[in-house]
Amino acid sequence: MNAVTLEMKRTAVLLKLMGNPERLAIMVLLKESERSIGELAGLLALQPTVVSKHLTRLRAEGVVDYTRYYRVLQYRLVSQQAAAVLDTLLSLGAKPKNPAGHSVQE
Template sequence: MEIKRLSTILKLIANPERMAILFLLLNGDRSITELAQALDSSPTGIANHLARLRTEGIIDFTRYHRIIEYRLISEEATTILNTLRTLKDQAE
């Protein structure tokens, strides 16, 4: 993995709300509504974070009629998030 790509992924994950979104997506596909409810956040704010993550190739979406479900697609981000989750679990 290129250093520049790794740096970009880490910057995106470093935002607490984006990290929370990505942890939820690590467990499966979610809609904006599901993410907003789980994080007690506005759908607009969630949509803005998702757009940034999608632009950088971290996530993608699938449309089911009127429902859009987002999913994690970056193997690098998945590896980093799994490592962070392990560290978090060890600290608790």
């Protein structure tokens, strides 16, 4: 009998996604509000292509989704499990910094 449940496997995937600092920062920012790739790239000082690749991975795992406003995609966090883990991490001080070195405001 295998003690590993499907939910445990899903949680492990989520934690692996959060193990990447750039993806973690993206998730924190999307927990605050919807944002475009350009906004995320500017806040995190990353190339838009890098942000796009991370968002594609997060979307494939069901963590984020987007709404299209004309030609702009606005991404948002949709995983309640991810939001709960992020709440814990934020309470421990895991907040991304903007390019100027200041913590991003919630």
